[in-house]
Amino acid sequence: MEKLLCPSMMCANFASLKKEIKDLEEGGIDIFHLDVMDGSFVPNFGMGLQDIEYICKTAIKPCDVHLMIENPSKYVEKFASLGAKIIYIHPEIDPHACRTLQMIKDAGAKAGIAINPGTSFETVKDLLHLCDYVMLMSVNPGFAGQKYLDFVTPKFKKFVDEAKNYGGYDVMIDGACSPEKIEMLSKIGVKGFILGTSALFGKDKSYQEIIKELRGL
Template identity: 75%
Template sequence: MEKLLCPSMMCANFANLEKEVKDLEAGGIDIFHLDVMDGNFVPNFGMGLQDIEYIVKASSKPCDVHLMVTNPSVYIQKFADIGVKIIYVHPETDSHITRTLQMIKDAGVQSGIAVNPGTSFETVKDILSLVDYVLVMTVNPGFAGQKYLSFVDHKFGQFCKLKDQYGYKVMIDGACSPEKIEKLSKIGVDGFILGTSALFGKGRSYQEICQELRAL
């Protein structure tokens, strides 16, 4: 099964963002993962709108946006207009999540849900027919460099079991190490959000690292 390698750009070197984008593309990544935080739903602030606009414009690869914000429906059209291809929202933040997912699709963007560590499979099962991607969080959202929460492991099996029936892809976000990539790809996880555990700050070329990750 082909892996989707998705660098988390909040971990990138913003002192030379143009070079980071070009080097990651040359390295063979598939999707740029862009985090947006409002300091409310999560106690942190993510990438700026100008940075996201730049990456989407500069990249030949598709970009996703992970909205860690309250009232995500307010921002759907804005990011669709920028040109992102996938928008992830947290069901916990939206009392009308089905309407918001439909808004994403109506805007010509693929829809995704991000599932917090404390959110059960059963909580979101009824909306799986509305999504193109399921992003399983293995850390609490908001910060890079956190420890992997192993109690979420069983959820990967639950989501992978139904992915062919509903037609979505299963992704992992949080402390995604090479060991986790090897283990989870075997059970059907499609994509991997790559941060400091597997890609950034290793002192090696992105191409070399991506080749190793694909071979796992």
């Protein structure tokens, strides 16, 4: 199964963002991953609207937006208009997640849910028919550089095994996504990998070399 390799642009070098985008695309990435945080749902602030707009306009490859924010439905149309092709919401913060996922589809984007480590399959299964992507958090959302939470691993298998019953969404991982975890999780059917400092950024090799190695796992 072909992997979706998605650089987390929060980890990119913003001093030369245009070059980062070009180098990553030439390196063979699939989707740019853009984090939005409000300092409320998660205790941190993510990328600004101007950053997201610039990346969406400059990139040739598609961009996703991960909304770690309260009231995500208020901002769906905004991010779709900026160019986001996939929009993830957190069902933990949205009492009307079903409606918001439909709003994402109506805005012309693919709909996804991002699921915190403590959120079970059973609590979100009624949303899965509306999902094109399900992104499991293997760390608590809001900070880069955390350790992978091993207790989440069986949940990946559960969501992969159930996908065929809910229209065939793709399963993604976000958080502490090292080459070892990519190798392990791709074997159980995880499709997409959000790449941060564990696998892609801040290394001595070129993006092209790293992406080639990750595809070979």
